[in-house]
Amino acid sequence: MSATNDHGLSPTTLRELERASGRLAKASVAALEERLPWFARLPADQRASVLLISQAGAAGFVRWMRDSKEALRLTTEAFRSAPRELSRWISLRQTVEIVRLAVEVFEEHLPEFAADEAERAALIEGILRYGREIAFAAANSYAAAAEARGAWDARLEALVVDGVVRGDAEESVLSRAAALGWDPAGSATVLVGNPPSDDPPSVVFEVRSKAARVGRPVLLGVQGSRLVVVVAGSTTDTEADREILPMLATAFAEGPVVAGPTVSGLAEAHHSASEALSGLRAVVGWPAAPRPTRSTDLLPERALAGDAEAERVLVERIARPLEDAGPALLETIETYLECGGVLENCARQLFVHPNTVRYRLRKAAELTGHNAGDPRDALVLRTALTVGRLARSRGLW
Incomplete structure (x- = not known):
């Protein structure tokens, strides 16, 4: 029987693989339920989705074996909907486990379809290469989803910070902050100053790295020539809190950094932002001001500026x-x-x-x-x- 494809498989073997794709997919799901405890705990509809994805993957494998030059495109098409759905309730690590176990199941069953040793070797090599393509496709899709979520979170965070500065309705600010995982009931302090760079990603990295060192969540936004950072938790002048604001101030560019008063929650953060911005406008009147400066330490300059x-x-x-x-x-x-x-x-x-x-x-x-x-x-x-x-x-x- 002559071979008609790059992998050296006969048309008969390929037809047998096509007819068995559903059975192979069901065997993969059965192995998942048996060997992965977390998969067995998924709801029935989610397990059914994995079965459909497995069937698409099995069919894609046969097409891939027919024409390996179209491997990447076919793999992406076969699993185009999978990461978008899987990422809602399965992590990337768990997805890789699914792919690895499915490859093992295919390795167990594929030799029976081979007409000879050459075809058996071609099938084993093909499933390994196809599994690699699937794993890379899943990783790329998860990365794209993470970037999309990151971009959405960044926009949402900018809206929260803008709402804090403008004093928008509490409900809108609190609901958006809650979507970002922020505790609205926790105390907060607003810092304002100059951003260290014109590149927003580098600004975010700089501020978040400093915040991580002091163990405090932050919300931040670059508004033109100023950087606004909302710091969670107490920032009083106690020994435990004394280094928080000075450490975060190093994430700002050279120039004054002003901290508003600590308020009891995000709903009151507008008052902290308002005083911090007033202090930033007036701090030029005190050339020897420390960095950062509390807005309450700038009362004379603020009063002279008409606050x-x-x-x-x-x-x-x-x-x-x-x-x-x-x-x-x-x-x-x-x-x-x-x-x-x-x-x-x-x-x-x-x-x-x-x-x-x-x-x-x-x-x-x-x-x-x-x-x-x-x-x-x-x-x-x-x-x-x-x-x-x-x-x-x-x-x-």
Whole structure:
């Protein structure tokens, strides 16, 4: 019987293979159920899908044996729908297990179709090469699906970050974040600064690698010339959290990096983003600002830049507590600042003992969290008192 194909198989052998393709596919599925415990636990409809895919693969093998020059195209056609369906409930590792076991089953049954030793060797070699093609096709399809999911996740992540910055409706932001695996109930902090590159993939890699080192999930988005990163979890100034923001700041380009306040959940993250962006606009007024800088440390610069929220915080946290504490304390702080921080001069102008001034300064520091003897804190106190007087003159306080 003469051979009519590249593999040296006779037309009779090829016809026998075509008629037996269904039986070979069923034998493969039976072996899967017997040898792979996880496959036996799949629902009936999913196992039936694998059977259909196996039948397509068996038929594709016969076509492949007829014309090996069309191998890649035929293999891709035979399994074109398989990875798209399999990837929903079977991992790539499990798919490779299926292919390997199916190849073993074919190796067991194919010799019976061979007319002689030459055909037997051709069939064994053919199934090994075909199995390799199937494995590569599956890997390529899974990779394409992963890239598509990654691109979709990136777009969804950009929408979440944009929603946080703009203050969109909580429901839309939270639902999209949940689709990305984000815990909406966890605390969050927003960092803003300049992106380290014009290439978005490299920016994502840089930020995520830094986030992985500190063990924190992040959401990020490049919005023109600024990079916005939402960090999950606490970022307080405790020993456990102290290195989180400085480490993430290294993922930004040179220049200032500003962190908003930590909020209780993603629904409130807009407030953190709003303050961080306000701080980023105003940080130029403090050339010696640390990196990263908390937005609450930029209250004077933000107030001078016209940030109403910063003005409100200065009044409520500093100006009003000092006034409520009594005229003596307020007068001491104002006089001390006007004297340039010289305690003895302040005491002489107030006609009190220097120790009295020291006591009142300590009391003011306890009330406001700012020490008038520190140059930076003195600026914060002076700005707060000025903002308070202006607010009172406008009837706002």
